[in-house]
Amino acid sequence: MQDARQQSDDDQQEAVEEGELALPYWLTSTEEAANTSIVHMLRRLPRLLRSAWLLAWHASPGTTAAVVILQVLGGVASAAGLISVVGVFDGLLRDGATPERVRAAVPSLILLVAAIGVRGALNSAAASANGRLSPQVYQAAEMRLLDLTTGVGLSTFDDPGWRDAMERARDRGINAAQQLVDQAIALGTNLIGLVAAAGVLTVLHPVLLPLLVFSVVPIAWSSARSARLRYRLLLRFIAVWRRQRMLAYLLADRDPAAEVRAFTVRGYLLAEIRRLLTAATREEVRLSTRQIRLALYGNTLSGLVTGVTYAVLLWLLWTGRMELAAGGAAAYAISMGIGKLTELAYSANRVFEQGLYFADFEGFCELSRSRAEPVTGVAAPETFTEIVLDKVTFSYPDAERPAVRDVSMTLRRGQIIALVGENGSGKSTLASLLAGLYRPASGQVRWDGRDVTDFDPESVRRRVAVVMQEPTRWPMPARTTISIGRYEKAVLMPEVEAAARAGDAHEFVMELPRQYDTLLSRDFTDGADLSGGQWQRLAVSRAFFRDAPLLICDEPTANLDARAEHDVYDRLRELAAGRTVVLITHRMASVRGADRIYVLDHGSVVEEGGHEELMAVAGTYSQLFTLQANAYQTAA
Secondary structure (H helix, E strand, C coil), X not given: CHHHHHHHHHHHHHHHHHHHCCCCHHHCCCHHHHCCCHHHHHHHHXXXXXXXXXXXXXXXXXXXXXXXXXXXXXXXXXXXXXXXXXXXXXXXXXXXXXXXXXHHHHHHHXXXXXXXXXXXXXXXXXXHHHHHHHHHHHHHHHXXXXXXXXXXXHHHHHCHHHHHHHHHHHXXXXXXXXXXXXXXXXXXXXXXXXXXXXXXXHHHCCCHHHHHHHCCHHHHHHHXXXXXXXXXXXXXXXXXXXXXXXXXXXXHCCCXXXXXXXXXXXXXXXXXXXXXXXXXXXXXXHHHHHHHHHHHHXXXXXXXXXXXXXXXXXXHHHCCCCCHHHHHHHHHHHHHHHHHHHHHHHHHHHHHHHHHHHHHXXXXXXXXXXXXXXXXCCCCCCCCCEEEEEEEEECCCCCCCCCEEEEEEEEECCCEEEEECCCCCCHHHHHHHHCCCCCCCEEEEEECCEEXXXXXXXXXXXXXXXXXXXXXXXXXXXXXXXXXXXXCCXXXXXXXXXXXXXXXXXXXXXXXXXXXXXXXXXXXCCCCCCCHHHHHHHHHXXXXXXXXXXXXXXXCCCCCCHHHHHHHHHHHHHHCCCCEEEEECCCHHHHCCCCEEEEEECCEEEEEECHHHHHHHCCHHHHHHHHHHHHHHHHC
């Protein structure tokens, strides 16, 4: 009775744990896994192997050719050695005195020794060439992935499906490109050796060859099945592992370390990581159990068929259907053939498994190419007189409503344009459309009457300088952090210092240990860390250095004190001379001097005009300005 109660309690506890470890819908991907079949993958393997070899050829044509030639010659030497074994057995087992039989076997024995020596030298040379090729393939795959990842439109990064595909391609796909080339080489080598053994067996007795093949079929089946199970696990849990790594980053990185401790969330994050790891580990254990069971089945069946093969050979010798010399050669060929077939099966399995992951790499590359920004070959003009937005609408992937809807406005050179509104009103999205980071779903953005989609996106963005609300903290020297926006041109230190002074960053940069050569990251030796306000000043300095006709400032003074904020806005007004400045801010006092103010609400422009004009309307702008002004007066 007590045992039954204990079992019931254990069942309940396990059910609770299962409930706690249940993964949310956005952390699983089962449809793709369900559609992954062995037949489907085998059909794709030739194309994937071709793609992998083309990648290797692109990485190093000479080394790739050397690997192939050396491996083929090594296989030929192996075949020659096997054939010479037949001559050795034939000489030793013929009629006559022992010295005569030894002399008859010597030529074949010399050929065997020479073949073994040549094969060893060729295999060493092939291994050396492959050792040079393998890292070059990895480099080529890594650079292709990064090139395609950075070539897609910014909105693509908002697609979770694309991000999961990128994670799979990065996590396994790059390495799979390298492994697929390596395993394809091993597959070809083993195949040549197998052809030699099969040729000998076919000559000695045809019935032995199919038995030899059947002995390895169970191993090949179990290996392919095992690889498919692991790949299905990867598909189902890729989002789990991605989230676990993100949370682990929050615990281990310097930037969130203060808030992790201030809000005592260490325990929560550890518990969440443990939950994800427990779910993944449980599936890993189940997978391991199934793979061991499959391997047991495959090896057992293979052993039985191998036993039948040797039994048939003995029967052939017993009944006189095969000479003793031929039987010895056949036994050696069977042993070698089984070894080559087993290696071939495992090589084919590894090719199959790495092909699954390389298919992810290729699939991500194809997906990214389909979403790549179009290149028109036409550069945007160096400057403009006006920018016109004509009924521009934009939506993020899977969003229920547009982030920007039917927005029309005109920005003229030398003007300061302010975008105001509550959070979520579409200000930053609209600024991104102006900067060429997003393409409108409908409507047009025109520079002096020409649609910006007629220009190369990169050339449009080179005419724009952006100060983000949370600028990227580049782990680079201070001088590079300022000049990175014009890396294609020669950088002169006087220009860098002038931009730093304009952005009010020169003084604190000069206080750094190595001044402008100081690496701005504590993750490296002699690196320095900056405050949020200092990073913001570097971002403003970077905008000054870029010297673009369009300057977009998204909360440029969010991390600055009042005095620094006042100085930055004074400098921005100086920079506006001959340029167009788009200013996004919640600090209403900063927009009073703007030439044109646009008020957004839920992605639409609800008011526009100058400060006095909008205050007279007594609408949204007037309410926001008055609320903030009253807050300052109350504080005073």
